[in-house]
Amino acid sequence: MAERSTISSQRRKALFVLLTPITLLLGAFFLIPLGIMVVYSFLEPGLYGGVVWSFYPYNYGRIFGWPLGGGEEFEPLYIQIILNSLYYAALTVIVTLVVCYPVAFWVSRMGPLAKNIVLFAITLPFFANLLVRIYAWLLLLRPTGAVNTALLSLGIIDQPLNMIFTEFAVIVGLVYVLTPFMFLPIYASVERLDWSLVQASQDLGATPFQTFRRVILPLTAPGIAGGCVIVFIPALGNFIVPSFLGGSKVQMTGNVIERQFLQARNWPFGSTLAMIVMASVLLLVLAYTLWMRRAANNERLAGAGHV
Amino acid sequence: MSKRRFSSGWTALHIYGAAFLIFLYAPLALITVYSFNSNALNMAVWTGFTFDWYRTLFGMQPAGAAFDAAFTENPDRIFGVLRNSLIVALSASAISTVIGTATALATARYDFVGKRIYQALLFMPMIMPDIVLGIALLIFFVGVGFKLSLATIIIGHCTFLSSYVYIIVAARLAGMDNTLEVASADLGAGPVTTFRRVTLPLIMPGVIGGFLLAFIISLDDVVITYFIAGVDTQTLPLFILAMVRRGIRPQINALAVLLIMFSFVVASAGLYFRSRRN
Numbered sequence: 001m002a003e004r005s006t007i008s009s010q011r012r013k014a015l016f017v018l019l020t021p022i023t024l025l026l027g028a029f030f031l032i033p034l035g036i037m038v039v040y041s042f043l044e045p046g047l048y049g050g051v052v053w054s055f056y057p058y059n060y061g062r063i064f065g066w067p068l069g070g071g072e073e074f075e076p077l078y079i080q081i082i083l084n085s086l087y088y089a090a091l092t093v094i095v096t097l098v099v100c101y102p103v104a105f106w107v108s109r110m111g112p113l114a115k116n117i118v119l120f121a122i123t124l125p126f127f128a129n130l131l132v133r134i135y136a137w138l139l140l141l142r143p144t145g146a147v148n149t150a151l152l153s154l155g156i157i158d159q160p161l162n163m164i165f166t167e168f169a170v171i172v173g174l175v176y177v178l179t180p181f182m183f184l185p186i187y188a189s190v191e192r193l194d195w196s197l198v199q200a201s202q203d204l205g206a207t208p209f210q211t212f213r214r215v216i217l218p219l220t221a222p223g224i225a226g227g228c229v230i231v232f233i234p235a236l237g238n239f240i241v242p243s244f245l246g247g248s249k250v251q252m253t254g255n256v257i258e259r260q261f262l263q264a265r266n267w268p269f270g271s272t273l274a275m276i277v278m279a280s281v282l283l284l285v286l287a288y289t290l291w292m293r294r295a296a297n298n299e300r301l302a303g304a305g306h307v
Numbered sequence: 308m309s310k311r312r313f314s315s316g317w318t319a320l321h322i323y324g325a326a327f328l329i330f331l332y333a334p335l336a337l338i339t340v341y342s343f344n345s346n347a348l349n350m351a352v353w354t355g356f357t358f359d360w361y362r363t364l365f366g367m368q369p370a371g372a373a374f375d376a377a378f379t380e381n382p383d384r385i386f387g388v389l390r391n392s393l394i395v396a397l398s399a400s401a402i403s404t405v406i407g408t409a410t411a412l413a414t415a416r417y418d419f420v421g422k423r424i425y426q427a428l429l430f431m432p433m434i435m436p437d438i439v440l441g442i443a444l445l446i447f448f449v450g451v452g453f454k455l456s457l458a459t460i461i462i463g464h465c466t467f468l469s470s471y472v473y474i475i476v477a478a479r480l481a482g483m484d485n486t487l488e489v490a491s492a493d494l495g496a497g498p499v500t501t502f503r504r505v506t507l508p509l510i511m512p513g514v515i516g517g518f519l520l521a522f523i524i525s526l527d528d529v530v531i532t533y534f535i536a537g538v539d540t541q542t543l544p545l546f547i548l549a550m551v552r553r554g555i556r557p558q559i560n561a562l563a564v565l566l567i568m569f570s571f572v573v574a575s576a577g578l579y580f581r582s583r584r585n
Binding site for chain 2: 015032034127139233234
């Protein structure tokens with residue numbers, strides 16, 4: 001009995017030692033800062049970048065048109081920018097998905113050595129500096145860049161194509177930077193794919209399209225969903241890609257937030273926009289978690305049905 | 308017949324896969340080629356091979372005769388920036404490795420109330436968009452009166468790097484049963500001895516892998532550092548950002564290539580350790 005209580009007190013001591021650092025770190029430098037940001041979004045912007053400590057919901061009114069007051073006016077521009085960002089993020093998800101899905105099958109059917117080499121080659125660019133990777137596309141797409149120079153010298157075009165500072169450039173940049181995030185989860189689910197089910201579907205006379213739609217797609221759906229979520233999130237909040245490749249023409253929410261903090265110095269309004277980004281992300285992650293849980297439950301029920 | 312169709316599909320897939328790898332590496336290869344091009348005015352036109360962009364980056368004399376003095380960089384700045392980046396990356400990844408490993412041990416080896424809350428909380432810094440975390444930390448540091456400096460950058464990096472290390476080490480612990488640890492405890496070793504002599508050697512590859520990957524993610528971080536660096540502290544990525552904003556010059560290519568090479572070497576080592584089996 002006495003021995004048991006020493007073990008449990010030892011356990012408690014060990015847990016205390018192991019968990020205190022992360023608790024302090026994430027409590028003080030993650031949860032509290034995010035909490036303060038939430039509070040800031042409800043404060044009145046003061047002169048010269050300060051804040052006035054009074055309840056001020058009108059930062060939201062400036063974006064959504066309600067509630068209004070305190071001299072804030074509804075500026076539809078911001079809704080437009082938020083919708084644009086959602087659209088660019090969604091487009092990035094679709095393009096990376098279409099690009100990566102076949103690659104996952106390509107890699108999964110390789111021999112072990114080739115597979116390891118290619119997986120390594122696909123993962124590695126993620127660790128090249130983000131700025132450098134975007135800068136490379138600046139060199140490729142600008143009027144005197146590599147693509148235009150090549151096309152001009154081959155005589156395919158006689159005027160430089162206007163590619164930089166367009167939606168196209170921003171999407172290309174986002175796709176390039178976020179591709180590894182889409183590839184890895186999809187690959188993980190393709191790798192687990194039970195090919196005997198595909199074989200069975202073919203033996204039972206399904207067309208390749210039917211096999212794909214009824215067997216392969218549902219079985220790889222978890223990887224697709226995971227990839228979509230982890231590409232959408234950084235795409236939505238991105239501001240480096242649009243500021244390098246979109247110039248002043250293509251704006252995303254991240255660019256507006258950056259300006260509110262570093263130039264306009266309206267921190268409460270910047271916090272409000274960041275709150276909207278954070279809320280979208282949390283909603284998306286919540287939906288994903290619930291969906292995964294339901295999928296796991298269904299699978300368990302289906303498994304029980306077999307017995 | 309059907310086998311033939313399959314093999315032509317397989318060829319198409321090979322071509323597609325190769326194109327994908329070219330898409331990933333061509334932009335990086337382009338910078339590398341540009342960094343050796345002596346043409347100072349138009350990088351896209353090759354005029355000859357030179358090391359001048361690398362040499363002048365570190366204050367050495369250019370070898371090319373017709374070298375424009377406007378293209379030289381102040382080497383003291385570069386070395387100062389490099390020093391800052393290394394201090395931040397080393398401290399942040401070392402602290403995060405200790406914290407992340409401790410947390411992974413707690414969730415893998417103990418059952419406690421609120422364990423799932425911790426596990427969910429640990430994912431949060433990784434899914435939070437960088438810009439949100441960056442401005443939240445900026446408001447916090449300014450609000451509580453922390454002077455923005457290298458210390459604030461290190462703290463900021465630890466908040467998300469600890470989660471990276473946690474995930475890598477927890478994955479390693481999950482693939483490992485605790486027989487040896489139980490045996491060690493049965494033989495009378497205390498928890499500290501068991502950790503030092505049994506657990507730590509077993510998870511060491513994961514810990515080293517986590518440290519190296521955290522190091523490189525910290526070294527390359529742009530967005531969070533951008534908000535919490537303050538006006539007179541600069542890291543290497545912020546230095547490159549400022550250079551690009553001033554205008555595209557060939558020296559940026561040289562610096563970019565050096566940074567990519569360094570990142571690739573450290574990340575390769577990290578990936579190797581992470582996937583290594585005992």
